[in-house]
Amino acid sequence: MCTVCGCGDAKLEGHDHGHSHAHTHTHDHGHDHGHHHHDMHFGTGPAGVEVPGMSQERLIEIETGIMAKNDRYADANRAVLAGLGAFAVNLVSSPGSGKTTLLCKTIEALGDQPLAVIEGDQQTTNDADRIRATGAPAIQVNTGKGCHLDGHMVGHAMEHLKLAQNSFLFIENVGNLVCPAGFDLGEDCKVAILSVTEGEDKPLKYPDMFTASRLALLNKVDLAPYCDVDLDLYEANLRRVNPGIEVIRVSARTGEGMDSWLNWLTGSLTRKTARTAAE
Ligand SMILES: Nc1nc2c(ncn2[C@@H]2O[C@H](COP(=O)(O)OP(=O)(O)OP(=O)(O)O)[C@@H](O)[C@H]2O)c(=O)[nH]1
Numbered sequence: 001m002c003t004v005c006g007c008g009d010a011k012l013e014g015h016d017h018g019h020s021h022a023h024t025h026t027h028d029h030g031h032d033h034g035h036h037h038h039d040m041h042f043g044t045g046p047a048g049v050e051v052p053g054m055s056q057e058r059l060i061e062i063e064t065g066i067m068a069k070n071d072r073y074a075d076a077n078r079a080v081l082a083g084l085g086a087f088a089v090n091l092v093s094s095p096g097s098g099k100t101t102l103l104c105k106t107i108e109a110l111g112d113q114p115l116a117v118i119e120g121d122q123q124t125t126n127d128a129d130r131i132r133a134t135g136a137p138a139i140q141v142n143t144g145k146g147c148h149l150d151g152h153m154v155g156h157a158m159e160h161l162k163l164a165q166n167s168f169l170f171i172e173n174v175g176n177l178v179c180p181a182g183f184d185l186g187e188d189c190k191v192a193i194l195s196v197t198e199g200e201d202k203p204l205k206y207p208d209m210f211t212a213s214r215l216a217l218l219n220k221v222d223l224a225p226y227c228d229v230d231l232d233l234y235e236a237n238l239r240r241v242n243p244g245i246e247v248i249r250v251s252a253r254t255g256e257g258m259d260s261w262l263n264w265l266t267g268s269l270t271r272k273t274a275r276t277a278a279e
């Protein structure tokens, strides 16, 4: 189960999914259904999520167990990366913001810099195939019904990739602006990609992802003139939910802003490698 959104088909202890769920709604939310325009807010309980038929206490118990397990895998990944002086970026965004396109352009620009890629999608090997076409090693992880990568999946993929010293590990998460925010993969940081076609209010609507990210790449700026969008408002909204977030405006299509992004990456790798050497 995804402890962020409550979805997924993982079998839960003491909860047999062989039975059929009778979806009888008890309508005990304490509101009057006769009213229209009545905003509803779910997930405001202590668990931060609601799953029909499960108490908040049980949800917290399940979440604590799953997260503890995930964090152990993430810590192991972090230790491997630290030993190698490798810098790992977890690319997070909604579907189609341009993660793979940007990655392909980044890989080409980085030249012979050692790097590897883990691609997360529910289905298909399309993205790993696109990365491999650049000559970079890539592994596709299909999550099936899952809506995010977790520490365990990434650990397995890292073993297969045999990462080099002082390399980059790019992890392209499942296109989903919600759940990947909650899962530590052992990465050095999350980088959110937000394309200008998505709307300036997205950081406000999906704050967790942008709060969890160190950097936001505002992609597809080449399309801004056709979309009637306000790039300053995108940045202001990003900073409203995360005052410390760095923002770089880029276009994977025209190459605009790519220098700043590449400088950010190489600076981050240099600092990580120096830290490893000092330990
Ligand atoms: N105009 C323009 N189009 C772009 C840019 N970056 C990506 N695209 C296009 O956006 C579409 C989606 O790009 P992808 O790289 O597949 O996006 P993604 O985030 O990897 O998608 P998922 O992995 O499915 O979530 C493609 O048609 C790209 O060519 C850009 O900077 N400008």
Ligand SMILES: [Mg+2]
Pocket: 099, 100, 101, 127, 172
């Ligand atoms: Mg992709």
